[in-house]
Amino acid sequence: MSTQEQTFGLASLLVGIGLAVVLAAGPALGIALPRSAIVVAFVLAALLAVIGAGLLLHPVWRWSRRWWASRGEPRLDVEPTGGPSQDLRLFVTNRGPKAEFHARASVVASRNYPNQLRKGSYVLLWLGPGTSTVTLDKGQSDSLLMARFKELDLRDARMGQAQVIECNGAQEGLWDGFRWMFQRDDALPEFDINVTIVGSGLSGLFHRRYTLRPAAWIGPLELIERPLTNVA
Secondary structure, three states, X not given: OOHHHHHHHHHHHHHHHHHHHHHHOHHHHOOOOOHHHHHHHHHHHHXXXXXXXXXXXXXHHHHHHHHHHOOOOOOXXXXXXXXXXXXXXXXXXXXXXXXEEEEEEEEEEEEOOOOOOOOOOEEOEEOOOOEOEEEEOOOOEXXXXXXXXXXXXXXXXXXXXXXXXXXXXXXXXXXXXXXXXOOOOOOOOEEEEEEEEEEOOOOOOEEEEEEEXXXXXXXXXXXXXXXXXXOO
16 A cells, blocks of 8 residues: 555544544534534544545455465365376475475375285475475475385296385485286285375465376376365
8 A cells, every 4th residue: 555545544534533523522612513414424424434444454454364365275286297207296386375385194095905004194205305395486386206116027027016205304215115916917006195285374284185006007106186085
């Protein structure tokens, strides 16, 4: 708001209040006006006061609107990568205000996998800075490393391996994973992974769920987004 608008707003507020005070004290001051004139004057005083207060409070209203808008969950576009690459990533674009982002994940379910899942959650690695946090302005993007595909050549067979990657300090670490034989008719293992992204200054959490699985019996891997259910 310009200085001229602020001055006009303050003047309108003071004139409106002053006019209302004069009208209220009119009988004591010996000012006699017709009833209709008093009503019109009071309406004008109220209108001036409202206009003045509105102009003065407009910057506060705009600031509070931006503040409340920034208190929700992060506004992100997240797309899993595909294709023949060995690394699976989540490509994240910030559509909200500038913030520092941190991401965690947990493997919550499996299919065609005989072993027990590793419990708990782990930190995801942002590939740009190579750390657990990244600062993104509105419109900026970075990628989260989710998993890596490896092909294992054994003496009598070939196998595929899915490595679920965590950020261990400032480097990659292996959180969990699965293997499968390259046999056309075998059931392929799958992991369901919940991903949560938080942003500095934002009170809400961004949640997504993905299924990590082989795209075919000889690989590579793919991430498929799933509906969210029972995400804390």
